[in-house]
Amino acid sequence: MNIKQYLDSTYLKTAEQAGLSEVENKKVVQQFIQEAMDEQFKLIMIRPEMVPSAKEMIVESKSKVHIGTVIDFPLGQSSLEEKLKEANQAILDGADDLDFVCNYEAFKDGNLALVKEELLECTKLGLEHHKIVKWIIEVAALNHQQIVQLSALIKNIVMSNFKEEFYSSVFVKSSTGFYKTINNEPNGATIPTIIMMLENACPLPIKAAGGVRTYEEAVQMIKLGVKRIGTSSAKAIANGGVSNKEY
Template sequence: MNIKDYLDSTYLKTPEQSGLTKKETWEQVKKLTEEAIENGLYAVMIRPEFVKKTRKLIDDKKSKVVLGTVISFHQGTLDTESKIAEAKQAIADGADELDFVINYKSYKSGNLNGVAEEVKLCNEFVLGKNKVIKWIIETAALNDEQIIGLTKLIKSVTKEYNPGQEDKVFVKSSTGFYKTSDGKPNGATPHNIKLMLDNAGDLPVKAAGGVRNYQEAKAMVDLGVKRIGTSSALAIANGKESSGDY
C-alpha cells in the first residue's frame, strides 16, 4: 500500500477564517499544490475560487495530480439549482472532482424525497460531465441511524439512476468545519466510517476531517476507505504527525 495514492491534500479555509489576505490564501493553495505535485500525492482539494489558477499550475507542471473542489461548502444548504450552478463553473474552470455538502439539515428534518432529488440531479449533472462526485454527509451532525440512512439514500439513488457508475460516486464523512460541543470529534472516526462502509454498498467512501498522521490514515485504509481528505497530507506521506485541524 502506498498511502500517497489515497491522499487528497486539502486547503479550504477562507481568508477570514485564516486571517490571511486573498493573495496570501492563494499562496497557501499554490504551496499545497506544488507540494502535492513534488511528492506524488493523489489530489488537491481547494475552494472554487482558486480552481482556474490551480488548473493552470498543474497543467504547466504536466502533473497528473487530480484537482478537486467543494460545492455548497460548508453548510450544504444551497438549493439544488445553485449547487449545480457552482458545479458548472467549477468544471468550466478545470475541476476533476466535486465534493458536494449534502443538505443534511433537510434530511434530518424528514425531507427524504427532497434530498434524494438533490442527489439524483447533481449526480446526473456531474457524471454527465465525466467527473467524480463525492457527497459530504457531515457525520458529526448526525446520529448513527441518520448516518446509516443518509448513506443508504445516496447508494439507492445512485444504483437506480446511475448504474455502472457507482465508482464515481463517493460518500464522504465530513467537512472538518462543523462545530461540535464538549470537544467531540467533528470529522472521521472509526465508528462512523464503519457505519458508512457497511451501508455504502458499491459506493466508495472517503474519510475526511481529523486524520493527522500515518497510523490514522493507514487505519482508515485498512477499514476500506478509498480516499482520505486531510490538511495533513504531506506530513502523513512522510510518516509524521501534524497539527492540522481538518
C-alpha cells in the first residue's frame, strides 16, 4: 500500500526545543518541506511562523503538497479571540489545514459553553475560507469516557451547524505529540483510543497523530478507517523503516 497521501509530515519543535539556533531550526523546517515535496506526502505540518516560507517554496516548486499549521499549540487554553486571530493570520499566510488544539482542560472542568463556542466559531472560520479544520483533543490527557464524550461533542457541533458536504473537512485528531505523560505512557494514537474516536466522531474523519512509528502501524490505522496520520518520521515510515522520533 502506498501510504504517502495519508501522511502529514510534521515538524513542530521550536529552536529551543530542538537545541538549535533560530537559523538552524529554520533550515531543518526547510529540509522537511523539501522532503515532503520530493516524497509527495499529503501535507507538511509546521508552526505558524514557518507557513510563509513553506508557501514560497511550494509555489516555486509547483508542488501539490498542502501546508498545515497548528493553532493555540500545544495547550489549547488561549481565549477564543486569540485562537481566531492566530487562525486568521495562518489563512492569510497560505495555510491549507488548521489544526486547533481544543481546550480540553476546560472540557474536563465542565465548561462546555466555552468549548462549544470555540468549536463552532473556529470551525466556521476555517470552512468559510475553504480550509481543512482539525480538532486536537489530546487523548493522553483524557480518560476513555472523556475521549468518547469530546469526540461526540465535536461531531454534534459540526452536524448541528454545518451542511453534510462539510463533514469531511472537519477532523478529530488524537494528539499534539507534546503532552508529557506519567511513566512515559503512550501520549498519542493507540488502537483503543483511535477506535473510540472512530466510533464516536463518525461521520467526521479521524487523524491519528503521535505514536505511529512503523509502516505496519500506519497501514493498521488506515485499515481501521483513519484518513490522516501525523508523524515526524514520514519518510522512514513510508519506506518501511521505524520512527525514532518522539512524535
